[in-house]
Amino acid sequence: MEPEAPLISFRLDPRTGVAxxxxxxxxxxxxxxxxxxRAGDRLPSVREVVTQITINPNTVHRAYRDLEHxxxxxxxxxxxxxxxxxSPSPMTSEERQVLLDELRHWVIRAxxxxxxxxxxxxxMAAAVRTEDPAPR
Amino acid sequence: MSEPLAALxxxxxxxxxxxxxxxxxCSLRLPTGRVAALVGPNGAxxxxxxxxxxxxxxxxxxxxxxxGQSPQDQTxxxxxxxxxxxxxxxxxxxxxxxxxxxxxxxxxxxxxxxxARAYLSELGxxxxxxxxxxxIGQQAQVALTMCLAKRPALLLLDEPVAALDPVAREGLMxxxxxxxxxxxxTVLLSSHALSDLATxxxxxxxxxxxRVHVADDLDxxxxxxxxxxASSQEAPEIPPGxxxxxxxxxxxxxxxxxxxxxxxxxxxxxxxxxxLEEIVLAYLREQGPRTxxxxxxxxxxxxxxxR
Amino acid sequence: xxxxxxxxxxxxxxxxxxxxxxLAIWLAVSGTHELHAWTVFTxxxxxxxxxGSSQICMNSSQGSDWFSTVDAALxxxxxxxxxxxxxxxxVAGEIxxxxxxxxxxxxxxxxxxxxxKIGVGVLFTAVVAGALTPLIWWWTDAARRGNHIQPTNFxxxxxxxxxxxxxxxxxxxxxxxxxxxxxxxxxxxVPLFVLARxxxxxxxxxxxxxxxxxxxxxxxxxxxxxxxLNAGFLPLGxxxxxxxxxxxxxxxxxxxxxxxGFSGAQKPAHSxxxxxxxxxxxxxxxFQPPSHFWALQAAESAxxxxxxxxxxxxxxxxxxxxxx
Numbered sequence: 001m002e003p004e005a006p007l008i009s010f011r012l013d014p015r016t017g018v019a020x021x022x023x024x025x026x027x028x029x030x031x032x033x034x035x036x037x038r039a040g041d042r043l044p045s046v047r048e049v050v051t052q053i054t055i056n057p058n059t060v061h062r063a064y065r066d067l068e069h070x071x072x073x074x075x076x077x078x079x080x081x082x083x084x085x086x087s088p089s090p091m092t093s094e095e096r097q098v099l100l101d102e103l104r105h106w107v108i109r110a111x112x113x114x115x116x117x118x119x120x121x122x123x124m125a126a127a128v129r130t131e132d133p134a135p136r
Numbered sequence: 137m138s139e140p141l142a143a144l145x146x147x148x149x150x151x152x153x154x155x156x157x158x159x160x161x162c163s164l165r166l167p168t169g170r171v172a173a174l175v176g177p178n179g180a181x182x183x184x185x186x187x188x189x190x191x192x193x194x195x196x197x198x199x200x201x202x203x204g205q206s207p208q209d210q211t212x213x214x215x216x217x218x219x220x221x222x223x224x225x226x227x228x229x230x231x232x233x234x235x236x237x238x239x240x241x242x243x244x245x246x247x248x249x250x251x252a253r254a255y256l257s258e259l260g261x262x263x264x265x266x267x268x269x270x271x272i273g274q275q276a277q278v279a280l281t282m283c284l285a286k287r288p289a290l291l292l293l294d295e296p297v298a299a300l301d302p303v304a305r306e307g308l309m310x311x312x313x314x315x316x317x318x319x320x321x322t323v324l325l326s327s328h329a330l331s332d333l334a335t336x337x338x339x340x341x342x343x344x345x346x347r348v349h350v351a352d353d354l355d356x357x358x359x360x361x362x363x364x365x366a367s368s369q370e371a372p373e374i375p376p377g378x379x380x381x382x383x384x385x386x387x388x389x390x391x392x393x394x395x396x397x398x399x400x401x402x403x404x405x406x407x408x409x410x411x412l413e414e415i416v417l418a419y420l421r422e423q424g425p426r427t428x429x430x431x432x433x434x435x436x437x438x439x440x441x442x443r
Numbered sequence: 444x445x446x447x448x449x450x451x452x453x454x455x456x457x458x459x460x461x462x463x464x465x466l467a468i469w470l471a472v473s474g475t476h477e478l479h480a481w482t483v484f485t486x487x488x489x490x491x492x493x494x495g496s497s498q499i500c501m502n503s504s505q506g507s508d509w510f511s512t513v514d515a516a517l518x519x520x521x522x523x524x525x526x527x528x529x530x531x532x533x534v535a536g537e538i539x540x541x542x543x544x545x546x547x548x549x550x551x552x553x554x555x556x557x558x559x560k561i562g563v564g565v566l567f568t569a570v571v572a573g574a575l576t577p578l579i580w581w582w583t584d585a586a587r588r589g590n591h592i593q594p595t596n597f598x599x600x601x602x603x604x605x606x607x608x609x610x611x612x613x614x615x616x617x618x619x620x621x622x623x624x625x626x627x628x629x630x631x632x633v634p635l636f637v638l639a640r641x642x643x644x645x646x647x648x649x650x651x652x653x654x655x656x657x658x659x660x661x662x663x664x665x666x667x668x669x670x671x672l673n674a675g676f677l678p679l680g681x682x683x684x685x686x687x688x689x690x691x692x693x694x695x696x697x698x699x700x701x702x703x704g705f706s707g708a709q710k711p712a713h714s715x716x717x718x719x720x721x722x723x724x725x726x727x728x729x730f731q732p733p734s735h736f737w738a739l740q741a742a743e744s745a746x747x748x749x750x751x752x753x754x755x756x757x758x759x760x761x762x763x764x765x766x767x
Contacts, residue, residue, distance in 0.1 A: 012335055020335050050313035054306060056171055056338045057317045190548050194766045210552050210763075220548040226541040228451060239447050243549035282545070 006044035008036060009052050020055055024063035029072060032083060034096075043073060043081040141204050143168045143290045143322035144189055148198030151184050157346050158184045162198070164351035166324060166339060168289075171316060173333040174326035175416050176343030182326040183223050185343070186292045189324070190220035202290055216246055219288035223295055225279040229268030233261060233278055237285070244286050252285035255311060259304070272299045277308070284311065291315075293325040297332055309336060330413050340412065342419045349419045354412070361418075362400055363410040364392040372404035382418035393418035444551060444559040452532065456567060459529055463571050466517060470582045473510045477586040511586045518579050518599035522572055523636045526611020529568055531628045533560050534762065535619030557762050561616060561755065565609055572608035576601065592670045592736045594644055601737070606744035606751075611636050613754040620761040643746060651742035652735050656682035658725045670731040676724040683729075696722055 008031050012020055031037040044052070046060045064081050067073040074084045110120050142165045149162040159181035166172050174182050187193035188200050191207030191214070199206065205214040227236060233256065241247045256263065259277050261270070267278060276299045283291060291312070297305045313336070315321045324341075327333055340357050342350040350357055361381070366372050368390045374380055378394040385391075393410055394400075400407050410418075449456070534557070537543040547553055579599050583591055591600040598607075614636055618628040649672055675690030676697055677683070684690055700721060702712025719725055731739065 014335065047314060047317045050317060051310050053335075054309045054313070055335050057313060058169075058338050059335075187544075190544075192544055192547055192765075194764070210547075210554075212550055212552060215548065215552070216550045218548060220544070222541065222544045224541050224544075226543075226545045228542060230454070231450065235450060239450075240549070242446060243444060243546075243551045245550055279545075286550070 006048045006052070007041055008044065010044070010049060010055075012053050012055060021059045021063040021066070024049075024055075024060065025066050025070075028063070028067055029070075032072060032085065037083045039083055039085065041083045042079075043083065045080055140168065142166055142201075143170070144200070144202055144324060145204075146185075146189075146198065146200045149185070149188060149195055149200050150197035151181075151188060151193060152196040157196075159188075159343075160346045162343075162348045164341060164348060166322065166351075168322050169316065169320045170322055170339040170353075171312070171337045172322075172324040172339035172341060173330070173337035174324060174341045174343060175328065175330055175333075175420075176326075177328060177420060180343045181346045182343055183294050186220070186294050186324070186326060187222075190218055190292050191215070192220070216244070216286070217289040219283035219286050219291045221280055221283050221291075221293040221296055225276050225299075227267045227275060227279055227282075229266075231267050232263065233265050233267060233270075234263035236267060236278060236282065237263070240282050240285055246287050248285050248287050251287070252281050255281050255284060259307065273301060273304055276300060277304065280308065284315065287319065289319075289321060291321055291323045291325070293323065295327055296325055297327065297329075305332065330416055334412050340416075342416055344420050344422075350415075357415060358409065358412065360395055360397070361410055361415050362394055362396050363408040363414060364394060364400065364405040365408060366390050366392075366405050370404065372402070375400055375402040375405065381415075382422045384421075444556060445563055448560045448563040452529075452536075452564070455529060455532060459525055459567075459571060463521075463525070463575060466521065467575060467578055469517070470514060470578055473514050474582040474585040476510060477582075481585070481588075514582065514586065515595065515599070518582070519595075521575065521579075521599070522604050522607035523611045523633070523640070525571060526568055526608040526613075527615040527629055527632045527636065529564055530612035530615025531619045531625050531632060533564055533616045533619060534758065535623055535625045535628050538619075538623045539625060553762050553765075554759060557759060561613075561758070564612055564616070568608045568612045569605050572605045573602070576604050579604065590668055592668065592731055592733050592739070594648070594670065597648070597670075597736075597739070598640070598644065601740045603740045603744050603747075606747040607640065610639070610747040610751045610754075613751040613758070614639075617754040617758045617761070620758045639747075639750070643743065647746065648739065648743055649731070651746075652731070652738045654729050654731050655735070656727055656729050658727055668733050671728070672731065673729040674727065676719070677727045679723045679725055682727055693722070693724055697724070 008027070010024055010027055012023055016023070018026075028037065028043065037043075043064065046057050046064075049055065049060045050057055064073065064075065068075055068081075072083065072085050073081050075081045107120060110123065115123065144164070144166040146162050146164050150160045151158045162181075162185060174185065176182050184193060188195050189202060189207065191202075191210060194208060201207075202214055203217055205211065207214050207218060228239070231239070237249060237252050240252070241249055253263070256278070259274070261274050261278060267275065270278065276296070280293070280296060283293070297308060300308060309332075312321075312323055312325075316323060325333070338354045340350055340352060340354050341348060352360075362378075364374070366389075368385060368388055371390065374392060374394070377398065378396050378400065381393040381395060383390065383392045392405075393415060534543075537546060546556055580591075580601065583589065583596050583600050587593075587596050590596055597603070611632070615628060615632050618632050618635075619625065622628045622631060654672055673690045675684070676693035677690075678685060678693075684692065697715065697718050700713060700718035701715065713721075715726075
């Protein structure tokens with residue numbers, strides 16, 4: 001029934017304190033913004049997801065429903081759930097490498113200032129939160 | 137309002153052994169398609185509840201219904217809908233695995249042999265092996281295959297992952313979840329290791345000291361419990377309008393798990409959302425009768441679904 | 444379920460079959476030996492009353508006695524052992540191993556599960572017992588000179604064997620369902636079966652079919668092939684003692700009438716016939732003749748099969764109303 005392998009695989013981290021369905025939503029959005037998922041790609045079916053990770057099927061349904069409300073995906077009965085919004089400006093690998101280098105420099109500076117790994121992560125999370133345009 | 141038929145419904149269900157009640161006053165309503173976790177310490181009555189739901193043990197009080205029918209009626213209709221895995225994984229040890237399948241095939245009109253063989257080959261259990269010679273984990277898996285191949289609408293599994301290594305455990309959960317997706321199977325499984333079940337279940341039944349303390353959708357359970365934290369030196373009063381579940385006191389900090397109907401606004405307490413594990417432990421930790429701070433009528437709604 | 448019953452209890456079925464076959468071979472051998480001994484006995488004109496007249500007579504008579512006793516015991520024990528061995532594991536075995544929790548959650552009602560198991564078991568028991576019946580009949584002819592109606596021989600002559608075995612089977616199954624342990628069920632089944640058999644044999648069998656009564660001259664020999672029940676002096680016109688009297692009530696009357704000197708070799712004062720006429724008594728013998736044999740067999744089989752039916756009902760109820 002689904003001959004090709006799923007395009008992405010999900011991962012659940014039980015320690016983050018983030019609800020499982022929210023983790024799935026975030027991973028899909030991340031995949032879209034990184035260009036790994038493009039418009040027209042089919043998300044793994046609920047059956048495929050529960051085979052990858054040990055998660056309740058209703059959780060998957062709910063994550064896909066949320067993504068549909070956010071306009072990221074669209075469900076087509078009998079066919080599956082498909083991505084409809086691509087990242088506005090999909091990154092090239094060169095652009096990604098530039099960003100990564102800049103980030104590395106920043107991390108080295110932060111560590112030299114005395115921050116430990118957790119302090120660095122907390123600082124970054126704060127910055128992301130204030131800059132995040134998506135509604136929560 | 138006409139409600140769809142619950143997969144499993146119990147009203148005041150109890151079982152007495154001599155003078156002792158193994159399970160007392162158990163009420164719950166498990167909707168179809170749920171994956172339900174039955175948690176509690178050993179001897180709390182989990183196996184007794186499952187056996188009564190499967191129709192093997194006769195209740196001493198109350199009643200239990202599977203899709204509206206009593207399993208005690210022993211009609212073929214209700215027997216077909218139940219798949220039961222006993223804690224002791226009884227099998228005929230002189231049979232070969234293939235003969236166990238034949239047994240299932242002959243006694244169950246709804247038997248799907250291809251499902252059974254596919255699952256067994258996935259696990260690497262040969263059909264000509266003698267059941268008595270298999271390892272405990274493999275026997276558990278064969279016993280489970282017997283339940284799954286029946287394609288029942290309700291699976292009652294008593295500690296299905298207890299004897300399994302982590303890989304087998306994961307494989308089993310995947311098989312169960314695929315069955316939920318494909319057939320809308322309802323699963324009720326008991327365990328005293330909650331960590332396996334936290335991401336999988338969407339309905340929770342907490343059993344302790346032969347009584348049901350919680351029997352509800354996971355979302356409702358998470359939303360209706362709060363962890364209140366305060367300094368031990370200040371020792372503020374527990375706010376009114378909550379049901380106290382358990383208190384953990386350390387030198388500096390006091391943690392209280394409570395059940396709430398509305399948000400807690402008392403500034404003396406920091407209000408957090410407890411994890412499922414914290415909630416379960418809170419119920420299991422407390423021994424003996426708890427004194428509710430709510431009015432008597434609101435406490436003990438273990439069903440919580442009288443709508 | 445039929446296949447499942449066979450497969451589950453295959454071992455005990457085969458063991459019973461082997462045991463029955465061993466018994467059959469043994470009986471064939473010993474029965475032949477009996478026939479041979481009897482031929483020797485008669486050809487040497489040994490009389491039953493004087494077997495010590497020659498060494499050959501003594502050997503052929505004693506040899507057959509030993510075999511005869513052992514084999515009779517085996518044949519008497521056969522139905523009970525066969526039935527109990529096959530019946531007790533039927534329900535109790537599954538309960539002990541907890542496989543009833545597996546069987547009762549398949550898509551088959553408990554009643555059908557039980558009745559199929561019992562059906563297969565009873566059929567097997569009846570067939571094995573029935574197959575041995577003609578052989579044991581032949582053996583009785585050989586070793587017991589065909590005296591089938593005597594109580595000890597009746598116990599294993601004819602189709603009543605089958606009803607004993609079926610009764611023992613149902614007893615085992617019922618006890619197994621109630622006691623739930625094979626060992627204890629068997630231990631309870633043996634004395635209960637023995638009691639039932641002795642009870643029927645000693646108290647009920649004689650009255651199942653009305654016995655024949657005949658007036659005879661006292662002291663005439665009883666025919667060997669009759670089953671002699673009672674004898675004594677009864678008032679004329681009666682074939683059973685009047686209420687309040689027993690068969691031996693009038694013995695003293697006749698003895699007194701015959702006068703002193705009766706005991707020993709001295710001739711009595713009056714003849715027995717004279718005393719009978721004087722006191723208006725006659726000597727009646729009550730017995731079951733061989734012609735009643737098959738009717739008695741049928742009646743006793745009915746008793747045991749009826750009891751087996753009652754036990755079946757008990758077993759069904761016990762399984763359906765299972766509490767634990």
